[in-house]
Amino acid sequence: MxxxxxxxxxxxxxxxxxxxxxxxxxxxxxxxxxxxxxxxxxxxxxxxxxxxxxxxxxxxxxxxxxxxxxxxxxxxxxxxxxxxxxxxxxxxxxxxxxxxxxxxxxxxxxxxxxxxxxxxxxxxxxxxxxxxxxxxxxxxxxxxxxxxxxxxxxxxxxxxxxxxxxxAVSVSYAAVELAKKIFGRLEGKTILLVGAGEMSELAARHLLKNGAGKIVVVNRTLENAVRLAEEFQGVPEEFDRLEEQLEEADIVVSSTGASGYVITEAMVRAALRRRKNRFLFLIDIAVPRDIDPAAGEIDNVYLYNIDHLQEIVDGNMKTRMREAEKAERIVEEETLHFTEWLNTLEVVPTIRSLKDRADAIIGGEIEKSLSWIRDLRDEDRERVEVLVHSVVNKMLHDPLTSLKDASQDDGVLAYVAAVRDLFRLDRAGKSRGRHGKKDEKEKKEEPS
Amino acid sequence: MMEPWLFKAALFGYLLSTGGYLASIVVRRVIVARASTWLLFASFSIHTLFMALRWWAGGHGPVVNVYESLSFLAWAVTGGYLVFQTMTKTRVLGAFVAPLSFLLMTITSAGITGESVVPDILRGYWVPAHVIFTLTGEALLALACLAGVMYLLQDRALRNKKAFRFSRFLPPLRDLDRINHLAVLWGFVSFTAGILAGAVWAGAVWGRPWQWDPKQVFTFLTWMLYVLLVHQRLAIGWKGRKAALLSILALAVLLFSLAGVHAFFTTVHDFS
CATH class of the missing domain: 3.30.460.30 (Glutamyl-tRNA reductase, N-terminal domain)
Known part of the structure; x- marks a missing residue:
């Protein structure tokens, strides 16, 4: 069975x-x-x-x-x-x-x-x-x-x-830290945001929060550039003006969906000449990459792609290992809960726990009503208990029968899950002790 | 006579400061580095007092013999560093400067206590001017070189990506580049003034201001390198790595013209 x-x-x-x-x-x-x-x-x-x-x-x-x-x-x-x-x-x-x-x-x-x-x-x-x-x-x-x-x-x-x-040790945080290693203070520095993306926007936000002065947004779709620029109170620019913008910017965050390089080595080299070798920090968050890796070889240009940022973050991460260990313990605990739930997706244990649940409810309710049940004659008290049990059993009879029948089919999982969910079998159990207690407390409060 | 006591106090101060700076790198507490900086400043002040008293008591310039020169060099390097420190808040340079000053002062201590006898031809104002300006210039150029070395280390750390964690001890590239630039600029000016003062003195004593002696040849070569560096920075817009490299190379040549020349050539610039 x-x-x-x-x-x-x-x-x-x-x-x-x-x-x-x-x-x-x-x-x-x-x-x-x-x-x-x-x-x-x-x-x-x-x-x-x-x-x-x-x-x-x-x-x-x-x-x-x-x-x-x-x-x-x-x-x-x-x-x-x-x-x-x-x-x-x-x-x-x-x-x-x-x-x-x-x-x-x-x-x-x-x-x-x-x-x-x-x-x-x-x-x-x-x-x-x-x-x-x-x-x-x-x-x-x-x-x-x-x-x-x-x-x-x-x-x-x-x-x-x-x-x-x-x-959080994040790409954006790492980017800010690196920018500070290069520029010292970010005050007055200009950010050029190429393309859009959650991570690059986050990086831009962090840079601004840490003092960067101005932001220029370049996007293939000008509308997006305008929208983003509004969000950051920056300046939108046409995509063809990217090359010129490289001259003004100090920090470039690139994250486009382009399949080739958006910023080539020649562009960076030319921009650097025009900007008199002022430091240029290029952050390439895109996959596939936006910036030609060769651009990172140029003097006074510092290019980090997403893998480079990871290296740094890995370093910073060591200091947070303790937190991670705590988190791993939570994951282990929850994995165990999940496995327990998985194991209950069998018919017999479900029937048993459903019956147990019913008995627990009856026991609890009778206990609550002890004050007047105690006053009854022994005979009457037995009758009351039998009555309660038979009502509950009648109620459960059909669902349990269907469940047993369904166990012959492939669709039983749905039934088992539904039953467990409807009767909250997983929440009252030992695996979710706190929730279980809370549920019972709520129930106790209901009649009053 | 309180000079020897002052000298010892300054020497001890440099030692304490050196220890403090090195400790600050190990324990990574800003407070330790800050205390070390104050110690260095105190040592520098005592050192200054020592030299002033000696000048006043001796009646001649503070830098006549080699020991006094070393003492002055230590003083100038420390002074230069302290100025840059207040400008850029990069205390880590002190971990290089304090040991250097302590080392120079230790060597100095071997011979500083005796009365310095000044040969007749070295009397007058041009000699102290020559020595003070060149040594100040050299101290600043040495600082520039130190900043250049640190720049290259930081640059490499940033380029290697993996070694990033070590770079946490190093100041930002921009600050190092700025220190390098300013130190070269001021050092160059002072160095040039020193050479000119020397030439004036030589013109008066030897009859010729410049005679292409080996020492002078190398000094000229050094000077040209710094001319090149200043030119590249101001006119061409050099920044960062190239400027740092050239400032290191130039200092190597400077050191050779300062000390190496005497080992390989006979020079008129020998007064011992």
Whole structure:
């Protein structure tokens, strides 16, 4: 009778630690359209549910498979084909996590523990967006839903219970620190923002907050430039004037979606001559890169791309390891909770806990009514108790029967999850002790 | 006679300050570096008092023999650093300057106590002017070189990306470049004034202001290098690495013309 649907949670992916920028670039280019990727993966016969997350630092495919080996192979070849990778490259860069390890990895990603810049806040938004895509394409089901909501909760706990995010080591922070190493004070320095993007805007914001005087925004679409410039109280400029602007700017933050170099070595060299060799700090946040690496070889030009910034951040990170350790403990704890939940997705334990829950409620209510029950004759008291029990049992009879019947089908997961959710079986249990107590307290207060 | 006591106090002060600066790098507390700077300033003041008293008591310029020159060099380097320190708030340079001053003063202590005997031909105002201006210039040019070295270290750290963490001890590039620039500029002016004073003296005593003696040849070469550096900075707009490199190269040549020349050539500039 014990049912266990063939339920495999698998996470296949690569990130900035396993794959070099060159490979991520290719993957980001071809998989840029996340919604197509979701529907492609959803179309695979072994896949029940899928979440597709693609940022400049990672590509992660989280899937609920109905067949493990074939499913993993299918996901691998999906990435192989999309990234135009060689099998060797794939072998080198790709990781595969199963079940609780997949959950743990997702939690770590959402909590920004696996980020290039640990504690940076953008990744959570990116995970949320990926989840939205998944929902929009009907690619999310019970498992993805539960996993993702759990992941959001983990991220929130990590953010509030550790100071990992409050004094965040982020790309923008690293950029400010570097700018100070070059310019000393940022007062009066001009920022040139090329393209748009959450991370580059954040960097610009940080630079301004640290004293930078003026900001010029250049964008292929002038409207965007105008909008951004308004936001920063800066000056919008046409894209063709980029070269001239290089002469005025002290700090350039580039993050366009262009596939080639937007700022070439020749442009920088010419600009430097015109600006009499004044220091120029170039920050290239784009993947693929916007600024020709050769430009960084020029005297008095300091070029940092996203991988360079990571190196620095890694250094700063060591001082925050303690916070990260705390966060890891939260992730472990939550992974355990998730695994517990996963294990309860079987019919028999669910029936048992539903009955236990009913008994607990009856016991609690009788205890509350002891004052008048005590006054009854023994006979009457027994009758009352029998009555209460039979009402509850009658109520539960049909749902339990349906549940048992459903356990023969593939769709049982939905029933089990629904029952657990409706009767709040997971919240009253030991795994969520605090919530459970709170729930009971609320219930106690209801009748009065 | 309180001069020896003052000299010892200054020497001890330089030692304490050196220890303080080095400790500040290890413990990374601004307060330690700040205290070291004040110590250095105190030592510098005592040193100044020492030289002034000696000048007054001796009745001749403070820099006649080699020991007095070294003492003066230490004084000038320290003074130059203290001025830049107030301008740029880069105390880390003190970790280089304080040991250097202490070293110079230690060497000085070997011979400073005796009365200096001034040969007749070195009497007058042009000799002290020559020595004071050239030594002040050299001290500033040495500071420029130090700033240049630190600039190159910081530049390399920023370019290597990985070594970034070490650069936290170093001041921002802009400050180092500015110190380098100003030190070269003032040092060059003082150095030039010193050479001119020497030439005037030589014209009066030897009959010829300039005679292409090996020492003079190398000094001229050094001077040309600084002319080049100042020109590149002011006219061509050099900044940063190239200027730092040239200021280091120029100081190497300067050191050779200061000391090396005497080992390899016989020179008229020998008064011992």
């Amino acid at each position: 014990i049912f266990h649907e063939k339920m495999h949670i698998v996470l296949v992916g690569m990130n900035h630690k396993t794959a070099p920028l060159a490979i991520r670039e290719r993957l980001a280019l071809s998989c840029g359209d996340a919604s197509r990727a979701v529907s492609d993966v959803r179309g695979l016969p072994q896949v029940n549910e899928v979440l597709y997350l693609s940022t400049c630092n990672r590509v992660e495919v989280l899937a609920h498979l109905n067949e493990e080996t074939a499913g993993i192979d299918a996901l691998r070849s999906f990435i192989l084909a999309h990234g135009n990778l060689s099998p060797e490259e794939l072998e080198e860069c790709l990781y595969v996590y199963r079940d609780d390890k997949a959950a743990r990895h997702l939690f770590r990603v959402a909590a920004s523990l696996d980020s290039m810049v640990m504690g940076e806040p953008q990744i959570l938004g990116q995970v949320k967006e990926a989840y939205r895509q998944s929902v929009r394409h009907g690619a999310s089901g019970i498992l993805i839903n539960k996993l993702l909501h759990h992941a959001f909760r983990v991220a929130k706990r990590v953010r509030t219970e550790t100071s990992i995010a409050s004094n």
